[in-house]
Amino acid sequence: MGTLFAVVAMTPSLLPRDWLYQGLVSGISGALGYGVGVALARVLRLYAAFPGFAADPRSRIWNLWGYIDARDGALAVRLALESDLRGFEAFIIASPDTVLERPSAELVAEYFPDVPVTRPIEGRETLLSIDKARRLLGYDPQHTWRDEV
Secondary structure, eight states, rough: OHHHHHHHHHHOOSSSSHHHHHHHHHHHHHHHHHHHHHHHHHHHHHHTGGGGGGGGGGGGGGGTTTOOOOOHHHHHHHHHSSOOOOSOOOOOOOOOEEEEEEHHHHHHHHHHTOOOOOSSTTBOOOOOOOHHHHHHHOOOHHHHOGTTT
């Protein structure tokens, strides 16, 4: 968003450009760029808390220990907007792993022993099925909290 406003700030739409218009566009561009930086820093600080979830896995059971990196969320939105899909489709967009270091199959066995498992669960694989988004959108999440901590 900040980049869009930076381009607008440097691309004349009216000449001579008056000081008010230039000031507004430049100010908005700077504010949005700052906001994106603050948001990214906040996300990275949030990841610092992830290793602590191991002490109480139930604290994250509400979403099956899943999460989404904002960059991968933005990727999914872009892929959906650029797709040839028509009508309505619902997708689960999540990171490919969980917030815990424990294997996902072990978590399922401990916390959901009576729930049928439809296929083998590998490693720390997310328990939120992102298969449809992978198949229809080409969604391939690239960012994991483990790379940021």
